[in-house]
Amino acid sequence: MTGGLDATHDPGLRSWVSSANDAGTDFPIQNLPFGVFRRVGRDEQARVGIAIGAEILDVTAALRARIYHGLAEAAAAACGAPSLNDLMALGHEHWSALRQQTSEFLRAGGGREAANAARGDEVLVAMTSADLLVPARVGDYTDFYASVHHATNVGSMFRPDNALLPNYKFVPIGYHGRASSIVASGTRIHRPNGQTKGAADAAPGYGPSKALDYESELGVFVGPGNSLGEPLPIASATEHMFGVCLVNDWSARDIQTWEYQPLGPFLSKSFATTVSPWVVTMEALAPFRVPAFARPAGDPPPLAYLSDDADRERGGLEITLEVWLRTQRLRDGGAPAVRLSRASFTGMYWTMAQLLTHHASNGCNLRPGDLLASGTVSGPSKDTRGCLLELTWRGSEPLSLPDGETRTFLEDGDEVIMRGYCEREGAARIGFGECTGEVVPAVGAG
Numbered sequence: 001m002t003g004g005l006d007a008t009h010d011p012g013l014r015s016w017v018s019s020a021n022d023a024g025t026d027f028p029i030q031n032l033p034f035g036v037f038r039r040v041g042r043d044e045q046a047r048v049g050i051a052i053g054a055e056i057l058d059v060t061a062a063l064r065a066r067i068y069h070g071l072a073e074a075a076a077a078a079c080g081a082p083s084l085n086d087l088m089a090l091g092h093e094h095w096s097a098l099r100q101q102t103s104e105f106l107r108a109g110g111g112r113e114a115a116n117a118a119r120g121d122e123v124l125v126a127m128t129s130a131d132l133l134v135p136a137r138v139g140d141y142t143d144f145y146a147s148v149h150h151a152t153n154v155g156s157m158f159r160p161d162n163a164l165l166p167n168y169k170f171v172p173i174g175y176h177g178r179a180s181s182i183v184a185s186g187t188r189i190h191r192p193n194g195q196t197k198g199a200a201d202a203a204p205g206y207g208p209s210k211a212l213d214y215e216s217e218l219g220v221f222v223g224p225g226n227s228l229g230e231p232l233p234i235a236s237a238t239e240h241m242f243g244v245c246l247v248n249d250w251s252a253r254d255i256q257t258w259e260y261q262p263l264g265p266f267l268s269k270s271f272a273t274t275v276s277p278w279v280v281t282m283e284a285l286a287p288f289r290v291p292a293f294a295r296p297a298g299d300p301p302p303l304a305y306l307s308d309d310a311d312r313e314r315g316g317l318e319i320t321l322e323v324w325l326r327t328q329r330l331r332d333g334g335a336p337a338v339r340l341s342r343a344s345f346t347g348m349y350w351t352m353a354q355l356l357t358h359h360a361s362n363g364c365n366l367r368p369g370d371l372l373a374s375g376t377v378s379g380p381s382k383d384t385r386g387c388l389l390e391l392t393w394r395g396s397e398p399l400s401l402p403d404g405e406t407r408t409f410l411e412d413g414d415e416v417i418m419r420g421y422c423e424r425e426g427a428a429r430i431g432f433g434e435c436t437g438e439v440v441p442a443v444g445a446g
């Protein structure tokens with residue numbers, strides 16, 4: 001199993017990029033997440049960059065400046081593409097070499113600092129002067145349902161006497177999502193139109209959703225895939241994971257309620273899914289690997305193909321996810337966003353490795369750049385619920401905002417801001433940046 005600690009994780013490291021040393025930055029030198037960017041106003045091809053403080057290291061420019069050699073040079077050569085797929089396909093040894101040499105180049109102290117810092121103008125781009133794109137060409141997108149708290153809450157709303165279905169503790173439940181509508185953070189989200197039928201309605205109608213929601217999730221990008229017909233053993237699942245991003249699985253609850261039986265969500269989800277621009281690598285997350293969720297006494301153990309000692313000991317991820325809301329009125333008044341929830345990924349019933357292994361267990365081939373989302377990350381208490389459906393209990397308990405507004409579901413003009421970060425004694429804090437989207441009126445409305 002890969003994922004040990006090395007010099008790149010040393011919490012004492014500092015960078016000559018001064019903004020990377022700011023307290024609270026999501027992108028210190030210990031993080032080095034990957035994304036795809038293009039400078040604003042330039043007619044140029046998008047390419048891979050690495051976030052460092054408030055800057056982006058242009059990997060292609062760094063390659064030209066000859067800062068890489070060996071496997072890292074080959075990995076950097078894959079970064080000229082307008083997506084991370086080529087880099088994702090190379091595998092752990094290449095990713096690790098690229099991380100190692102990038103860390104050495106950006107490091108403060110040592111004999112090379114002055115010479116490296118002198119190349120800053122050549123290889124750095126200010127994040128404020130770049131457009132950040134969807135980081136990978138996602139061939140297939142799958143959404144799981146790995147929080148037992150979320151599944152129990154949602155189940156008890158829709159089936160009060162039968163909240164958790166009998167397969168939940170055996171099967172990592174998921175469905176095939178839509179890859180074409182995965183959008184970059186910051187993309188405005190049109191309220192979807194769809195077919196709905198209220199409980200009191202004699203017949204369904206078609207129009208803008210009246211119950212638009214977000215879902216706070218994490219997504220893992222697949223690195224090297226598996227051949228069709230060949231399952232992925234759980235012991236090697238981590239080697240097939242490139243890294244993790246924030247995911248907002250926008251959901252129209254009224255469309256979902258009417259359409260979901262018997263084949264699951266369809267148009268209630270496929271109108272848009274927002275991803276954060278920065279992919280935090282599994283290697284950067286190594287200091288935050290923790291034991292997998294401990295199943296309560298009486299729960300069945302996972303079947304053998306989903307069971308692995310190393311995964312039980314280190315398959316959890318200590319990542320905190322927050323959801324913030326900024327309404328049109330808050331924005332107009334210059335007021336800040338309001339935090340709606342904060343949850344820990346450590347409470348997830350299934351590990352990322354179990355999701356990946358289960359996905360390939362029938363021989364389904366995963367490919368570099370495929371995105372596997374976790375499902376809504378909710379914990380046991382109300383302030384840890386990762387969607388409005390749960391926070392407002394299907395609209396029956398409206399949220400009150402500090403300015404007197406209330407919400408059951410999202411209104412036009414609402415901006416949803418998701419944040420994620422890792423904090424742990426003895427490790428440098430790293431973050432995911434933001435995953436944002438503003439709701440705008442339905443096409444054809446008004």
Ligand code: CA
Pocket residue numbers: 143144215217249375376
């Ligand atoms: Ca979801």
